[in-house]
Structure formats: C-alpha cells, structure tokens
Amino acid sequence: MKKNTIASLGIAFLIIIGAFFYISRDTDTASRGAGDGEAKIVDGVQIVEISARGGYFPKRTIAQAGIPTIIRMKTNGTFDCSSSLVVPKLNYRTMLDPSGVRDIPLSASQSEGTVRGLCSMGMYGFEIDFR
Numbered sequence: 001m002k003k004n005t006i007a008s009l010g011i012a013f014l015i016i017i018g019a020f021f022y023i024s025r026d027t028d029t030a031s032r033g034a035g036d037g038e039a040k041i042v043d044g045v046q047i048v049e050i051s052a053r054g055g056y057f058p059k060r061t062i063a064q065a066g067i068p069t070i071i072r073m074k075t076n077g078t079f080d081c082s083s084s085l086v087v088p089k090l091n092y093r094t095m096l097d098p099s100g101v102r103d104i105p106l107s108a109s110q111s112e113g114t115v116r117g118l119c120s121m122g123m124y125g126f127e128i129d130f131r
C-alpha cells in the first residue's frame, strides 16, 4: 500500500515536471514568434520581411550590417494606415497596395545602425537593427 502511494506520488511528480518543461518550452517558442525577426540572405542580398497589417511584424529584425538589403513589405488585406509607410532615414514614403509585395532596396552603406519604418501617423513602427 505504502509503496504504491510512493510510486504514484513519484509518477505524479514526473508528470508535473514534464508539464512544466513542456509549458516553458511552449512559452519560449511563442515569445520568439512574437519577438525579433531574422534577416535571410539570398544570393548575396539580405532580405528583411515585414508584414504590414494593423501594425508591422516583426517589430524588430536583427540584420547584418554593411551588405545590400531589401526590405520586403508584405500586405494582405491591409486597409489600415500601416499601408502608408515612411522610412525617414531613406527619405522613403509610399502607399502600399492593400495586398502584395513591395521591395525597398538599401545599399550596403544604408544598411547600418537602426533603420526605422513608421506609418505616416507615427502610431505603428518597426525597426531593423544592423549589427
């Protein structure tokens, strides 16, 4: 009887520990999904993808400094003001189509420091940290 109790306590303990690890791993994944983005490099050109709809996602992208970069703006049924995009550092201002892709090219020398994009009202923003 006692041995059984101890055994089931042991099993319950293991399940709790397992659940804890499972949940913490899950939270980790979720926070990464909502957090920093990562640039990808295709044929020597760095590509930073930003989705515009009710804001910009990811809000922050880590990219490599000093190589030509394309900011690839993606819209999909975007009818809010995030389609009205300003990139002050590049003197760039545009209206994105409600659905589609718009590439904004940056030279190697423009791909330095922090490049921010904003909706024209300044309520939504994203940033690319070149390191």
Ligand SMILES: [Cu+2]
Pocket (backbone or CB within 6 Å): 081, 082, 119, 120, 121, 122, 123, 124
């Ligand atoms: Cu806005």
